[in-house]
Amino acid sequence: MVMAPSTLRSFVFLAWISVVGIGLLGLWLWDFAPGENPLPLIIGSRPRVTVRQGVIVGSEVKTGYPQTLEMFLGIPYGLSTAGERRFRPPVGVNASTEIFDASKYGDRCPAGPSRDGFPQSEDCLNLNIYRPKARDESKKLPVLVHVHGGAFNTGFGSNRQISNLVAWSAEPFIGISFNYRIGALGFLPSRLTAEEGLLNLGLKDQALLFEWVQENIAAFGGNPDDVTLMGVSAGAHSIGHHLMHNTDRPPPFHKVIIESGATTARAVYTPTNPMHEQQFQEFLTELGFQDVPEPYIMDELRTLDVKKIKEASDTIFNIYNPSIRWPFQPVIDGEGGMIPIPPIDAWRSGKWHKVPILTGFNTNEGAMFVPKTISTASQFTAFLHRLLPSLSKDDLEILNDVYPDPLSHPDSKYVETRKGVGLGAQFKRLEQAYGHFAYVAPVRQTARFAAADGDAPVYLYHFAVNSSVIGGADHGNHAPFVTYNRDIRERSDSIEEISGLMHAYWTSFITTGDPNAIEGRYPDRLPWPAYTRDAGKLIVFGAGNDEYAGGQNKGTAVQIMDDTWALEECRFWWARTELFEL
Structure with a gap:
């Protein structure tokens, strides 16, 4: 196995493009995500980058920006989190020689509304890269990694115009956005999940993405020694937690932009806080799992249709949202965890x-x-x-x-x-x-x-x-x-x-x-x-x-x-x- 089959988009017409590429300069593909401008992708010039997981083939965008951007969209940084990998720490992608078509956004992680037609699935650990076409290729560019917000229960990587931020900058840099698990699939605090080492999975997804950037961004022209993290709200809270994670070793970032959030924002409880325990039990009851013996709960949850997990997660969130006592949040997970101490x-x-x-x-x-x-x-x-x-x-x-x-x-x-x-x-x-x-x-x-x-x-x-x-x-x-x-x-x-x-x-x-x-x-x-x-x-x-x-x-x-x-x-x-x- 070289890459999750469901994440791999084979780029089957590369040979055809090499023959008639010039004639395709007038052909436009439109790719739209809220927060991003509609993206007219010109297939006539398709930038290619080779990394450990294969050849990534992006697209150029020449409309709506003051300069031409090269975009690489939906690149997997982790394997699908479905089945046996549900409610477990993420697993990075393996080495491959495959060619990956990075002209469209990848699936979003299942949580919250999906009103715009973009698919949600558990094969959602993917990122988007935006870089200026006009750049000095002898110099490695600074890198921005944007962590999206959404109360840890909604949101997706492309919901902010990071491409616009890159395009209008007086000095060139590379921008990155990405998806991570949210809702119950990403944050399910309780005594049981704590005992099984399954807390703060969404933060672990983020950490895996940071590792991917360190290993691969140089191939895209980025400087792994000049990385800035940026996020709003839950994205900002996340960055605050990473700011305090593994402080005995150099971090995979070098500057942070923390907008309307912090590591001490709202409340960061232990997993056994009575509210978290109550919300966990209500989540199980919503799924009809209230009588399942505790040793079998997580294994049984991994067999369910993900739509049921998402519906139960959204239901519990909507019950608590009016009082702002949001479920499915990061928690203090102790020594070796993402938030080891208060x-x-x-x-x-x-x-x-x-x-x-x-x-x-x-x-x-x-x-x-x-x-x-x-x-x-x-x-x-x-x-x-x-x-x-x-x-x-x-x-x-x-x-x-x-x-x-x-x-x-x-x-x-x-x-x-x-x-x-x-x-x-x-x-x-x-x-x-x-x-x-x-x-x-x-x-x-x-x-x-x-x-x-x-x-x-x-x-x-x-x-x-x-x-x-x-x-x-x-x-x-x-x-x-x-x-x-x-x-x-x-x-x-x-x-x-x-x-x-x-x-x-x-x-x-x-x-x-x-x-x-x-x-x-x-x-x-x-x-x-x-x-x-x-x-x-x-x-x-x-x-x-x-x-x-x-x-x-x-x-x-x-x-x-x-x-x-x-x-x-x-x-x-x-x-x-x-x-x-x-």
Whole structure:
């Protein structure tokens, strides 16, 4: 066996192309994935790269970008996870001499909705590579690996325009996106799965991908000694965990971009946490496995149709989603695991890889998650106590002081002023409290711990563009600004400027480790200062701009400010991090 048969797409018309290739310059194939532009693939020139697993044949894209890109899509980095390999650590692909047609995206991992017609299957461990055609082939290019988000229950590799990020960069680099197992198939915490060594499989998929990059990216013109990881939300949480994994050896990356996430984000429990055990039992019951003897459960799960596994996984997620008590999450898996100790303990003991970090948060991180109509103070407290049962009565009393009730405190900054859009009186208060707990405080925790060490620079940002009336600068709203998406560029001149500046800072960091080093299209942009714990400065993007939300205010594209926004609230959450890692 040389490669999983179901992943191998034989490229049967290579000989024909060699004869009539020039005549095919006008022939277009369209390949579309949400987050990516439609890809008109010109077959007339098909770049070929030979690696251990075979010959990878890509395609050129000449439309929709400022330069021609070469793309290699759907390349397997692991064998199919079906059958006996389900609920087991991933296995890398074997050596081969096969020719692989890399002109189409591979299957996505089974979890979440699939409304766009793209197939999901357990043969989903695949990656996509984007590189500029015009490059100095004598030099190895920096490499970006993007880890997708989606609450560890949804999402796929091509859901962000990494190709756009590459194409508009002033300095060349290679971009990579990939799929990894999510939902119950990737993260199924419980006492049983812990005993069988089956925790955090999705993080292990990611680690296998990083190994693949180290072994193979040089063949594509990339530098394995200059790799940046980048991700939003669950992708950012993942990178935070890898930042603290195997700290006794050199990491397979050299810089990280952690957007709206962190290793201490939300809650990282042990696998035997009562909520995880309850969700595991509900998952088994959904499958009719409640009476299966424990020694046979995992073997029996491996025999089921994957559609049933996916349906049960999605069902349990949807039950818990309204309360944001998401199932199927990474957990502390002990010595030798992906998260060997509580993340806050790793920070305090100095156990992380000392690499340059670019990280940040959005103003309204919690808006998309919390109920819109919550209206009373008791509902506010009850929602957070259900989400975080380890908060004591005293903690909840302090919480209500830190976030003053807008109904009893008319001067509270959490008074809801938006009328006629269906928002309850406690919505602003709750979305800010949840956003601070889950994202803002953990991001700043990363910045403060890493900056205090001083071994590598840290750059902190705050994204403040008001992107909708209800959501504001919501979770993930910054993502298309960074990749300089067409719909962002065409919204207004000021929105384009904010997006262009963010793209310039990010790509400069990717290619040099310094967001200021490459001038690009914005040579006069404000210098972004490295963060220091004692006198922290951060960069703020788009404060006061509401054009994307239908307003007329242009705001300020970029400014440097002291790191003081919502500081009291973050201190409340920092003092209680241990309560969310039990």
